[in-house]
Amino acid sequence: MKENKFIDNEVFQPKDEEEREKLEFFWNRCTPEDTDVTESIRQKTFRKIHEEERKSTVQQKRSSKTLYITIASVAASLLLLVAGNWFFSHDNSAGIKEVAALMSSVDPEDAEDITLMMSDSKKLQIETDSRVAYTSKGTVSVNSKSLSHDAEMEDVKEEKSAAKNEYNQLIVPKGKRSQLLLSDGTKVWVNSGTKVIYPRVFKGNKREIYVEGEIYLEVAHNAEKPFFVNASGFEVKVLGTCFDVFAYKQMEARVVLAEGSVQIKDNNEKLIKMVPNELVSIAENGIKEKIRVNANDYKAWIDGLMILDGENLNRLAERLSLYYGKKIVCDSSLYNETVYGKLDLRDDLNDIIDFIKSMIPLSAREENGVIYLYRE
Known part of the structure; x- marks a missing residue:
């Protein structure tokens, strides 16, 4: 495994954990066989570092530690960019979860x-x-x-x-x-x-x-x-x-x-x-x-239907929020109320809520684009 020189915990702090995971993966797991690619990454990285060094000569106010952090950040970002382009256009041994995390x-x-x-x-x-x-x-x-x-x-x-x-x-x-x-x-x-x-x-x-x-x-x-x-x-x-x-x-x-x-x-x-x-x-x-x-x-949704066999109302509200693209919030006192029947997801959302009302005594109001369900 390659020594991780770019990720120095004392001086280099990535913007977030996701960026750190990407750097760790590229530096420790990716081993390109294409020497032109690796040389390209190396050359572009050091050109960027030299550019930052020249800028620092003009801007003497920066401390050496700040400069190192800046250089490391630039190098790491460039490594992610170049290696990322290589990664997604070449065969590799990474699993789909690792691909998904980096895309x-x-x-x-x-x-x-x-x-x-x-x-x-x-x-x-x-x-x-x-x-x-x-x-x-x-x-x-x-x-x-x-x-x-x-x-x-x-x-x-x-x-x-x-x-x-x-x-x-x-x-x-x-x-x-x-x-x-x-x-x-x-x-x-x-x-x-x-x-x-x-x-x-x-x-x-x-x-x-x-x-x-x-x-x-x-x-x-x-x-x-x-x-x-x-x-x-x-x-x-x-x-x-x-x-x-x-x-x-x-x-x-x-x-x-x-x-x-x-x-x-x-x-x-x-x-x-x-x-x-x-x-x-x-x-x-x-x-x-x-x-x-x-x-x-459980596959009825592909035909625009939802079959309910004792679905609790809180979970149903979450599912309807997804299907209709409108947030539905259920009062906690209604969480465990159950719903039975068949919903046609091509119906208007108001018709769906009226169907639920026919089984459970509740009221609905809409505020700022959110539908609230609460006990009467």
């Missing part, structure tokens, strides 16, 4: 439109319920329309680009949904408030994607290349099957299996296998429990 992104909480972020940093806003599809060569289209005006030339460009391990992102904000067809034929339905990171073309001996939010997958069978869905606290391994992954921030995660079989591994290396119509919940400290359910109830 620039948009938080679904802050997004207004569905955004497709390409590996070349291009961003494309697309309509709700649009279908983003990739061919086996990595050519991408939206609703069957290629993103290039010259499809033939784009095929050549994409095929060359696919030789590298490049990643795209699909960010779906609250209140919107989308569909994704991956290069191996796997179908992914992407729910509101969700981010999916995936390679344009799957390379190597496994297929991996990363998700924050909720997706339903129909995984294309390939016994030689198992498929992995990674989230912040667990991973799901599968050869070919249909299942739902619910992994929103600040909410307890779960996996529901509809067909086939999968294996879940949490951050504590605990393993659990699933069969159809089972739900596994994952808390912050790892796998929590496995129960029997009707899997069809």
Whole structure:
């Protein structure tokens, strides 16, 4: 392992922990074989350092320690920039979680439109319920329309680009949904408030994607290349099957299996296998429990429906906030009230709340764009 010279705890303090983690990863884990790339990083870094040294000669007011911090910060930033560009355009042994941690992104909480972020940093806003599809060569289209005006030339460009391990992102904000067809034929339905990171073309001996939010997958069978869905606290391994992954921030995660079989591994290396119509919940400290359910109830959202079989009102309010893109706050006295029935998510939110009122005696008011539910 290389000696970590840039990250000196006494004199260099990164802006935040995320920047430190990126530096640690690049410095200790990335070992480019391309000598031109490493030489380029070295030359650009030291040119920047010399520039700062020349500036310091003019500005004598700076102390030597402040100068060192400035130089280290510049060098570290440049290392992240250059190494980051190398990292995302070359084959590497990093897992998808490490890729996700290093990629620039948009938080679904802050997004207004569905955004497709390409590996070349291009961003494309697309309509709700649009279908983003990739061919086996990595050519991408939206609703069957290629993103290039010259499809033939784009095929050549994409095929060359696919030789590298490049990643795209699909960010779906609250209140919107989308569909994704991956290069191996796997179908992914992407729910509101969700981010999916995936390679344009799957390379190597496994297929991996990363998700924050909720997706339903129909995984294309390939016994030689198992498929992995990674989230912040667990991973799901599968050869070919249909299942739902619910992994929103600040909410307890779960996996529901509809067909086939999968294996879940949490951050504590605990393993659990699933069969159809089972739900596994994952808390912050790892796998929590496995129960029997009707899997069809948990995938109904892809058809615009929500099946409720005793859902507590607080959790329902959180889910409706995601689906409708409007914050709903439930009074604590109503948290454990349960709701049964079927909601049509194409209905107006006010109609949904009226349906809930028919079962639970409550009132609703809206203030500053937030809907509050409270006991009558």
